[in-house]
Amino acid sequence: MTEQLATTAVAPGAGLAPAQTAPRRRRGRLWLRVLRRPAGALAAGWILLVAAGAVLADQVAPYGPLAQDLPASYALPSGEHLLGADQLGRDILSRILHGGQVTLAAVAQAVVVFVLVGLLVGLVAGYRGGLVDRIVMRACDIALAIPLVVTLLVVLAIFSRNETAAMVTFGLLASAGLVRIVRAATLAVRRDEYVLAAEVAGLRPAQVVLRHVLPRVLPPVIVQASLLACSALLVESGLNYLALGVQPPTPSWGGLVADASAAIANQPWMLVPSGGIIVATALAFGVLGDVVRDVSADRSATGPASWRRLRTPVVRREATPETTAGEVALELRGLRVLHGDTALVDGVDLVVAPGEVVGVVGESGCGKTLTLSALLRLLPPGLRMSAARLRVGGRDALALTDRGMRALRGSAVAFVPQEPVAGLDPAFTVRAQLRELVRHHDGGSRQEVDRRVRELLDHVRLPDPERVLASHPHELSGGMAQRVAIARALAGRPQVLLADEPTTALDVTVQAEILQLLRDLRDSDGLAIVIVTHDWGVVAELCDRAVVMYAGGVVEQGDVVALFEQPRHPYTRALMEANPAEAGFRRRLRSIPGQVPPADARPAGCAFAERCERRRPDCSSGAIPLVELDERRVRCLHPVGPAAVPLPPLQEEVVDVAAR
Ligand SMILES: Nc1ncnc2c1ncn2[C@@H]1O[C@H](COP(=O)(O)OP(=O)(O)OP(=O)(O)O)[C@@H](O)[C@H]1O
CATH class of the missing domain: 3.40.50.300 (P-loop containing nucleotide triphosphate hydrolases)
Known part of the structure; x- marks a missing residue:
């Protein structure tokens, strides 16, 4: 026991995980990796197709959304009406495309509010901590306890069936869940050494959050946004099915399902395209969320080892x-x-x-x-x-x-950590990380910043600086990473x-x-x-x-x-x-x-x-x-x-x- 103690006291490297042994991670932009998966490509492709069809409905729809052709009433799919026609002979494909403008705009409104509020409030709560965090968490508890459907009905009653008000409210209430997720992710990232290293390097909190925390919490946000889009689509369709949102004859996907339900005895086919577009699009949002989650789980599986957590003292x-x-x-x-x-x-x-x-x-x-x-x-x-x-x-x-x-x-005063790789952000190349600090300390044009970055690498005598600059931290040996860490420390002279x-x-x-x-x-x-x-x-x-x-x-x-x-x-x-x-x-x-x-x-x-x-x-x-x-x-x-x-x-x- 005593032998062991003495050795622990003085042995170099005792109890330390060598930085060079950090596992390699598969790399690439998140969206590229999502698209490389068949399910991801299919879901993203479908959402893009539907969104493009809605945006370009005036140009691509064969008929106007209200154009009637009574002889074609209840027509089945044909060359003239690719998805058939409704009881007034209106082209179902054209109404789906135009209805997409209403429905997808409502979904977008909910998602934008959800992401903006959830991300901003979650980041602030997780990064600031203390009283701010406690207040935000209590507010989230309250928001999550409010019954969603009842609130939407009240909003529609107050704002005379204003669908935008309903979807903004929906996004706002749902964002309480995202706030909790972003806050938890931010708290976890804050314990990572490269975030500490950025703070120690003197970066402002906003810079640290935008550059080093936000990229880490973005994958769960994208997952939640996809799932929220799926829910928003179903909620919006439900409201229009009940004729609580946009009023006929303006088409919306929920309204089309209502029309099809009313005509089910005469022409059951109508339900297939109008219900199918909702199911397929909701499915695509859900699948996209799942794929993003899988892909980002792969990415974060080998995050940097956490180091001693340091914070500002008070006395x-x-x-x-x-x-x-x-x-x-x-x-x-x-x-x-x-x-x-x-x-x-x-x-x-x-x-x-x-x-x-x-x-x-x-x-x-x-x-x-x-x-x-x-x-x-x-x-x-x-x-x-x-x-x-x-x-x-x-x-x-x-x-x-x-x-x-x-x-x-x-x-x-600058700081060189014990584990250099852990002190570097795994998501960025060495060039990007050195540029960030040089820009922070010296400013200047891109050429001047790059010149100073090269000077720093020369100063720490890094061989093959171009290759090092293009590398991510996990691609460096321990010695190279420590030289980069020293170069970073020297950036502010x-x-x-x-x-x-x-x-x-x-x-x-x-x-x-x-x-x-x-x-x-x-x-x-x-x-x-x-x-x-x-x-x-x-x-x-x-x-x-x-x-x-x-x-x-x-x-x-x-x-x-x-x-x-x-x-x-x-x-x-x-x-x-x-x-x-x-x-x-x-x-x-x-x-x-x-x-x-x-x-x-x-x-x-x-x-x-x-x-x-x-x-x-x-x-x-x-x-x-x-x-x-x-x-x-x-x-x-x-x-x-x-x-x-x-x-x-x-x-x-x-x-x-x-x-x-
Ligand atoms: N956050 C903390 N809360 C309470 N006690 C702490 C905290 N951090 C460190 N200590 C205690 O302070 C003492 C000094 O810790 P410190 O980490 O400075 O030691 P050290 O000499 O650097 O050790 P090592 O060589 O293992 O890094 C230890 O008894 C440790 O348990």
Whole structure:
């Protein structure tokens, strides 16, 4: 158990699904794939034929809709009347074509209202969440409880048989069901990493929704719209059958069925074309919906793996921090991340100069990712953050509104995820995704945008850029995808790059290439980089300084060379000794006994004391100060090596950002 724990703490790639193994998806535009299926092609073809016949009825119908030919009364199909004639000798085919104008227009009205309301309200509820979502859901409950037929009859009575009013009401009431579906789909998509990546890149909510959420929720909307069209057709025909809508002699499909029913004793044939057109068209709408559902189920079966969900926090804290000498790209002082009253992260400081790389190391659950998320002011729902200071690229990130923070993300500070493929939208090519960001940050003509996209790919040294640009994320290897993710991050020319284990999902050779790339970016662009890693090898290769975290706090931080030469905190030393690279032939990997205490059960005093071979009774008696020890900071009463000098305490005052 303890062996296993030590390995988990430091092994590169532990517990991670390599991005390259993401299953390949069959691709193609949705409508093309629908048309490739015989049932889809047949249904779509029939609907198009019927719609075209209705629109062009004046041109293609052999007779006028009201033209009578009494000698042909009740005529069966013939060369003169292809579908026969009714009791007044009116051509049934012509009346079906003209009646289609009324019926299909009514169906279209209902579908348009249904889709517009369902899509807009569902997207807003799912994306915004919170109070908006709750209000929308209650309104849907009410709408779904209203009896449809009774309401339509009331509307027809109030608006003197106005069919448009009835169909708009029908679409509106039915849209409550679509709102729920779109909301659920939006909630699911919001958890996908590429949507998060778009948010982190600083895109506006409307851009994120239109570009990355809408395409995902569209298939269920098309399915529901088809099914609604089917219902609307039956409802409209029913109303006209009862003569509650358009009045005779104006033809409508429901009215034709009513005529045929009245004449059934004289000529049963009349019911075949008039009922048949309704049945066939309703069937076509239903089949089309089914095919779209099948096809889109194939598409979404292999969606990207969900990553940690990050959201905007609500609380900030201000303080009188110690001053920082020299130029600073990123300055974080006294960070706390709270879950209710429990501090998940407590008192973390992080100062990074331009061109400096800082590694954040520690076992799982020590607070590394939450610290990174807090730097972006993006935390999982339910968590709050406070800090004495957060300055990014010279700007006070704690004083910024949500809109200001969005502008900061992607421009001053950018993020590289652990699983690069999951951070890219599977529906778009690399070119489209890079263009989107370049357009967002720089604007310019298409040629200028394309030039910048090529520059970015050259900057991250992607071989065969044209092929990469034309590829979808699943067609890229892990290394290529990580270079694309870095190119995306660089699109806004950030001063600070945050990376959450950017090499753990990659094989060793590719890891080395990505580390080299990050080193070069630090040197060429003067990027300040904060990298979360479990791998001391990455720290040694890339970082200038390291911050060692344990149980939500910093236990040691300082220059990497000095740290490797002489770790001063017993935890740092134990973590280094548990590094798989330290194990050799016939040499067992050392492990740290016990495990990191959960945030709500941290012991008094030093959180590491229970697992520490140097513990003394005073380790568990009170708060342990962070002390200065030969140019590094250590939170330990009995450090490895010479004794320490305490640092002055940080004074803080609490300010609620949300209240500003
Ligand atoms: N949304 C949340 N709600 C409550 N607790 C959380 C939440 N997210 C993280 N935590 C807790 O906060 C602590 C720090 O989590 P964090 O993800 O930052 O750890 P980590 O060091 O990044 O771990 P890993 O290396 O496994 O990614 C853990 O105890 C975790 O259980």
